[in-house]
Amino acid sequence: MKFIETQLKGAFLIELEKHIDERGFFARTFCQDEFAEHGLKPIIAQSNIAHNIRKGTIRGMHFQYPPAAETKLVSCTRGAIVDTIVDLRPESKTYLQHFSVELTADNMRALYVPERFAHGYQTLQDNTDTTYQMGAMYSPSLQAGIKYDDPRLGLVWPLEPSVISDKDQAYRRFDEIETELIKRMSHNAG
Numbered sequence: 001m002k003f004i005e006t007q008l009k010g011a012f013l014i015e016l017e018k019h020i021d022e023r024g025f026f027a028r029t030f031c032q033d034e035f036a037e038h039g040l041k042p043i044i045a046q047s048n049i050a051h052n053i054r055k056g057t058i059r060g061m062h063f064q065y066p067p068a069a070e071t072k073l074v075s076c077t078r079g080a081i082v083d084t085i086v087d088l089r090p091e092s093k094t095y096l097q098h099f100s101v102e103l104t105a106d107n108m109r110a111l112y113v114p115e116r117f118a119h120g121y122q123t124l125q126d127n128t129d130t131t132y133q134m135g136a137m138y139s140p141s142l143q144a145g146i147k148y149d150d151p152r153l154g155l156v157w158p159l160e161p162s163v164i165s166d167k168d169q170a171y172r173r174f175d176e177i178e179t180e181l182i183k184r185m186s187h188n189a190g
C-alpha cells in the first residue's frame with residue numbers, strides 16, 4: 001500500500017501496490033502493521049456497503065461525536081464518487097478545511113478519514129457502490145451531521161444534487177452548531 005498524506009494532517013490517500021501476473025493482480029487493502037507504522041488507527045470495528053442508484057446522489061456530511069468518534073477507510077467498488085472530508089478538530093491548524101478526491105472502481109484508491117472529521121460523497125455514475133470500514137461502532141445517539149451545502153464549509157459538488165435523504169436535508173447550519181461542536185470535539189472531550 002502507498003500512503004499519501006493529504007494537506008489535512010492524519011488523512012491519507014491509500015493507493016494499491018499491485019502484484020500483476022497473467023491472471024490479473026493481487027493487492028493488500030488493509031494491514032494492521034502498516035497502518036500503525038503510518039500512525040493510522042489499525043482497527044476495523046465495522047465494515048459497510050452503500051448502494052446508490054442515481055448519479056448525483058449525495059450522502060453527508062456525517063460524523064460521530066466522541067467517545068464514538070470514528071475513523072473511516074472509504075473506497076468505491078462500483079462506479080465513481082467524489083469523496084469529501086472536513087477537519088472538525090478544534091485544535092487543528094486546518095480546522096474547517098476540506099479535502100476532496102475522486103474514488104472509482106477503476107482507480108481503487110481509498111481515503112483514510114481520521115476521527116473527528118465530517119465525511120460525505122457524491123456519486124458520479126448510476127449504480128455506484130461504496131464500501132467503508134469504521135474504526136468504531138455505529139452509534140446513532142452520537143451520530144450528527146452538517147448540511148452538505150453549508151456556506152461555512154464551502155464544498156463544491158461536481159454535479160447537480162439528485163437524491164439526498166430527508167435526514168441529510170434537515171441538518172442544521174454549521175453556525176448553529178459550532179459552539180456545541182467545539183466543546184464536544186475538543187481533544188480531551190469524551
Ligand SMILES: Cc1cn([C@H]2C[C@H](O)[C@@H](COP(=O)(O)OP(=O)(O)O[C@H]3O[C@@H](C)C(=O)[C@@H](O)[C@H]3O)O2)c(=O)[nH]c1=O
Nearest residue numbers: 046048050059060061062063072119120121138165167
Ligand atoms: C451508517 C449506518 C446506518 N445504519 C442504518 C440506519 C438507517 O436505517 C440506514 C441508513 O442510514 P444513513 O441514512 O445514516 O446512511 P448513510 O447516509 O449512508 O450514512 C453514511 O454516510 C456516509 C457519508 C458516512 O460517512 C457513513 O459513516 C454513514 O454516516 O442504515 C446502520 O444500521 N449502521 C450504520 O453504520
